[in-house]
Amino acid sequence: MNGAAAVRMAGIVKRFGRIVANDSADLEVASGEIHALVGENGAGKSTLMRVLAGMYPPDAGTVQVATDGKPLRDVTGWNTRQAIEAGVAMVHQHFMLVPTLTVAENLILGRELRRGIALDLRAAEREVRELSERTGLRVDPSRLVSDLSVGEAQRVEILKTLYRGAKVLVLDEPTAVLSPPEVGELWKVLRRLRDDGGTVILITHKLDEVIEISETITVMRAGRTVGRMKTTESTPRTIARMMVGRDVSLALDIREQGTGNREPGLLGDMAPSSRFPIPALKLENLTVPSPRKPNEVEGVSFTVARGEIFGIAGVEGNGQTELIEAITGLRAATAGTVSIADVSGTLRDVTAHDVRARADIGLSHVPEDRHRRGLVLDYSVADNLILGQQHRFTGGAGVLDQARIASNAASRVTTFDIRPPDESLPSRALSGGNQQKVVIAREMGRDFTVLIAAQPTRGVDVGAIEFIHDQLRKARAEGKAILLVSADLVEILALSDRVAVMYGGRIVVTLPGSEASAEILGPYMTGAQGTAA
Amino acid sequence: MTPPPIDLPTSDRAARVRLAFEESILPPLVALVIAAVVGDILIIIFGQSPGDVYRQLLEGTWGNAYGFGQVIYKATTLTFTGLAVALGIRAGLFNIGAESQLASGGFLAALVGLAMPSGTPAVLAVPACLVAAAVGGGVVGAVPGALKARFGASEVIVTIMLNFVVLALLNYIVAAHIHVSETLHTPEIRAGALPRLAAVFPMFTGSAANTTFLLALATAAVVWWYLFRMRPGYELRAVGLQPDAAEYGGVRVGGVWAKTMMLSGVLAGLGGLNYVLGYKHYYEEGFGTGSGFLGIAVALVGRNHPVGVVIAALLFATLSQGGLAVNALVPKQMVDVLTAVVIIAVATAVPEVRRALTAARSGIGNRREPAEGGQMGIGTAPGPIDSRFPIPDSRP
Numbered sequence: 001m002n003g004a005a006a007v008r009m010a011g012i013v014k015r016f017g018r019i020v021a022n023d024s025a026d027l028e029v030a031s032g033e034i035h036a037l038v039g040e041n042g043a044g045k046s047t048l049m050r051v052l053a054g055m056y057p058p059d060a061g062t063v064q065v066a067t068d069g070k071p072l073r074d075v076t077g078w079n080t081r082q083a084i085e086a087g088v089a090m091v092h093q094h095f096m097l098v099p100t101l102t103v104a105e106n107l108i109l110g111r112e113l114r115r116g117i118a119l120d121l122r123a124a125e126r127e128v129r130e131l132s133e134r135t136g137l138r139v140d141p142s143r144l145v146s147d148l149s150v151g152e153a154q155r156v157e158i159l160k161t162l163y164r165g166a167k168v169l170v171l172d173e174p175t176a177v178l179s180p181p182e183v184g185e186l187w188k189v190l191r192r193l194r195d196d197g198g199t200v201i202l203i204t205h206k207l208d209e210v211i212e213i214s215e216t217i218t219v220m221r222a223g224r225t226v227g228r229m230k231t232t233e234s235t236p237r238t239i240a241r242m243m244v245g246r247d248v249s250l251a252l253d254i255r256e257q258g259t260g261n262r263e264p265g266l267l268g269d270m271a272p273s274s275r276f277p278i279p280a281l282k283l284e285n286l287t288v289p290s291p292r293k294p295n296e297v298e299g300v301s302f303t304v305a306r307g308e309i310f311g312i313a314g315v316e317g318n319g320q321t322e323l324i325e326a327i328t329g330l331r332a333a334t335a336g337t338v339s340i341a342d343v344s345g346t347l348r349d350v351t352a353h354d355v356r357a358r359a360d361i362g363l364s365h366v367p368e369d370r371h372r373r374g375l376v377l378d379y380s381v382a383d384n385l386i387l388g389q390q391h392r393f394t395g396g397a398g399v400l401d402q403a404r405i406a407s408n409a410a411s412r413v414t415t416f417d418i419r420p421p422d423e424s425l426p427s428r429a430l431s432g433g434n435q436q437k438v439v440i441a442r443e444m445g446r447d448f449t450v451l452i453a454a455q456p457t458r459g460v461d462v463g464a465i466e467f468i469h470d471q472l473r474k475a476r477a478e479g480k481a482i483l484l485v486s487a488d489l490v491e492i493l494a495l496s497d498r499v500a501v502m503y504g505g506r507i508v509v510t511l512p513g514s515e516a517s518a519e520i521l522g523p524y525m526t527g528a529q530g531t532a533a
Numbered sequence: 534m535t536p537p538p539i540d541l542p543t544s545d546r547a548a549r550v551r552l553a554f555e556e557s558i559l560p561p562l563v564a565l566v567i568a569a570v571v572g573d574i575l576i577i578i579f580g581q582s583p584g585d586v587y588r589q590l591l592e593g594t595w596g597n598a599y600g601f602g603q604v605i606y607k608a609t610t611l612t613f614t615g616l617a618v619a620l621g622i623r624a625g626l627f628n629i630g631a632e633s634q635l636a637s638g639g640f641l642a643a644l645v646g647l648a649m650p651s652g653t654p655a656v657l658a659v660p661a662c663l664v665a666a667a668v669g670g671g672v673v674g675a676v677p678g679a680l681k682a683r684f685g686a687s688e689v690i691v692t693i694m695l696n697f698v699v700l701a702l703l704n705y706i707v708a709a710h711i712h713v714s715e716t717l718h719t720p721e722i723r724a725g726a727l728p729r730l731a732a733v734f735p736m737f738t739g740s741a742a743n744t745t746f747l748l749a750l751a752t753a754a755v756v757w758w759y760l761f762r763m764r765p766g767y768e769l770r771a772v773g774l775q776p777d778a779a780e781y782g783g784v785r786v787g788g789v790w791a792k793t794m795m796l797s798g799v800l801a802g803l804g805g806l807n808y809v810l811g812y813k814h815y816y817e818e819g820f821g822t823g824s825g826f827l828g829i830a831v832a833l834v835g836r837n838h839p840v841g842v843v844i845a846a847l848l849f850a851t852l853s854q855g856g857l858a859v860n861a862l863v864p865k866q867m868v869d870v871l872t873a874v875v876i877i878a879v880a881t882a883v884p885e886v887r888r889a890l891t892a893a894r895s896g897i898g899n900r901r902e903p904a905e906g907g908q909m910g911i912g913t914a915p916g917p918i919d920s921r922f923p924i925p926d927s928r929p
Contacts, residue, residue: 328781330780330781354783354785355780355781355782355783356783359783365781367781372775372777372778373775373777373778373780373781374778374781375775375778376770376771376774376775376778376779376782377774377775378774379770379771379774383767387771387778387781387782388781388782388783390764390767390768390782390783391764391783393764394764397763398763398764398765399762399763399764400762400763400764400767402762
């Protein structure tokens, strides 16, 4: 760590039409440091980094970069190819990999090793394996990218940039898709990278991460840089206030107070399920296949009671997706049963029901990937607010009741504070947090008995996280049964009455929330405990 | 919630309407200008004045009742096949079988028309033929739809192959069993014939235009209503845009595919009425050759919107009829080339123009980039294969 500037951006202005994404933003990153760029969604973090990585030319301002010990040179307006050649690379939130190629093939794309006229894939795989071991980014180079979990795909993205010799690595919300053990692995990789003289810029809005990993922090708000400080001199609270411009209650606070000190439901006597456990969701011996293996979920049984939040923690790719799909009817189970309580409270076996029938009985579902499943991005907000309930908004002869669709949208947009408050906008135009609020508004704004909330706050900003957590607590207080599946252990611990860990397609441990902590759950999540039997 | 740091200007409705208008009208317009320029060059190569040729082309089509009648006639068939293709594309299906669905619809309508005793009142005979045409096209369309829904067979391959099978089968039946000797067509239908426009407006005398074009317009309106006002249309478009989201929304994706392919076949099949009921009153081998494939171009230029399809059908019908009108000056094939240029120009210019539009006011509307905070699945990651190549957004 030599402290000389590796990146200096000054007075960066970037407009998109009438939107000013960067409004004279400054950033200075020392070489050999891990620098956190924090701010709410829409604060302009990604835009600023895309300017750095050569994806957008700035409308004003200068970009200077120093790599390989050379002095700073002006690179304003360069393109991505030049940036990569100079060793500046960005790992995006959505991955740019060819799903039909293997990991090794993806990495060597464009700089293929040849033996004669043939590709020397074996040598490539060896090279990739070496790099993978050296950096600690473990992934099997011979696997197809389409078979990888999101966390693994991200590792491949980072590997790809390193393979191309990145010296300044920009990571855009890298932990949004990772579980705690994976996050820990990532931190190790980043620290090793830094110790080798690399520079890391981390875009994030998770404050505990900032504190844990970074040396310097730059805070952005509304397109401007509003602060820069040493991490050792800041706390989550001071950073959050700077990000938002006011005080916010953080899920983190609850954890800081100790895991047992969880907010009870608003109706105190409803909340702890142990008092009157009335089952609303019941799985018995559920086995679910995936294209990869016949028992992606194997023999899972549990019950979620009314007024209870049951949290499932675990590293992504251990069967959570398949479990959720089997509960909601998107994927057929090969064995076992799913039962859901209807509005009268009677448990009904829905194993043979399709998605719509289960929803009609009382199942709501906030899916883990709102861009793929939760929203039709080109539909208006109003049209998305009826997705899955379109048959309830249909009059005679299959004609949609436009008036009711409009009034439904207007009331949801107000109640759930969706911004901008214009239900005729295509959902694509909304920020991540507001897109998620559309999903939440639709799934929680109607009558339901059981809610499956999968990664409900993934990729949404601090303010929206607070709002979504409040909604979940409110639903619990109203006696709903909530199955919370999240890779964010902080979230699981902050909300759940009971916590289970999923590993290798099984529930390996179930604990009362008051007894759970990251230290206790960690070994189960990595398979170090609970799998022997 | 904190107020969003950036005020989205898209909440300005008037601006958005203008924006949508630009987005849907400007690209095809640019494509047409490009086609006209290429046409100019071709005409000059033939030693003619572009002004003369275009004047002749317009006079021979929109300039007199006969020519206009022919345009209407040709546009009628193209509207049906264009709607058929557009409906499929809205559900994410590529129906290349409109050609055989059209023939099959026409054939069945002719059979029913033949089977009825002459003198059957039109109120019975016409609906009977209409249903026959719908069934004829629908059955041919349903096969690839069912195969896709059940076995995942590509509807592109199956519809292409069915074109050969169905056309050969129809030709065999006509040639072997019910043709009028010395011809390749069936006898005239006994009932169900529709009046030509000339029966009401004598100035159309000689042209093939008939009342089927009213049916075409009504069908376009129904398709619009179905797509944008009815629940099955809502689900159909969701399947086309994001099948995973539709599935999540309780839609049986396979069922929508099967149903849509059948309906697409029905639309193409109805196109057969234009010739069989409206014009010649018999089924003839190859009566609609090319109309099915041109339907793909009509849907493309019409942006898969029923109104756009009607306009595009008129455009291609004008070019087709115009080719005959300018035959004295330049070869008819020149207009065929022009048609091809329009198709290529639309296919290439539309995305380009839209990108330019987006770049010009980047960030508004259907861009995802400025909004942070979402991760796309691997399979849905748009755009570049590899970050070494400049991503599209980096274009100035």
